[in-house]
Amino acid sequence: MMPGLNSRKAQAIMRRMGIQQQDIPATQVIIKSEDKEIIINEPQVAKVNMMGQETFQIIGKAIERPLSAEPEINDEDIQTVMKQANCSRQEAEKAINEAGGDLAEAILKLKKSF
Secondary structure (H helix, E strand, C coil): CCCCCCHHHHHHHHHHCCEEEEEECCCEEEEECCCEEEEEECCEEEEEEECCEEEEEEECCEEEEECCCCCCCCHHHHHHHHHHHCCCHHHHHHHHHHCCCCHHHHHHHHHHHC
16 A cells, blocks of 8 residues: 555555455465475455456465375275275375376276276
8 A cells, every 4th residue: 555545545556457355264374386386374455457457466474395296095085985996995095196196087087997
């Protein structure tokens, strides 16, 4: 915000310029790249539409963490895939890894192979 300009005047100016801003009540923003993810907890998020092009403004404290090559698989996930696809534990683990942790995709892949 510019000094000496109240928020109502700023919003009126933005409307005249064709700029619309909408606050989004987000609780977390995650940005994923090939090798890492950026996590922003309790962010302030605004969606800005200027002449049909939407952009997002995000304010908050960011935490970066590297992405692991293999997804985290818990026993419950393995049991679910085993039960739904009627397969062994080893087959279920392999399918979940190949599906990048997506259980539905792993189940479908296993069902198609039978």
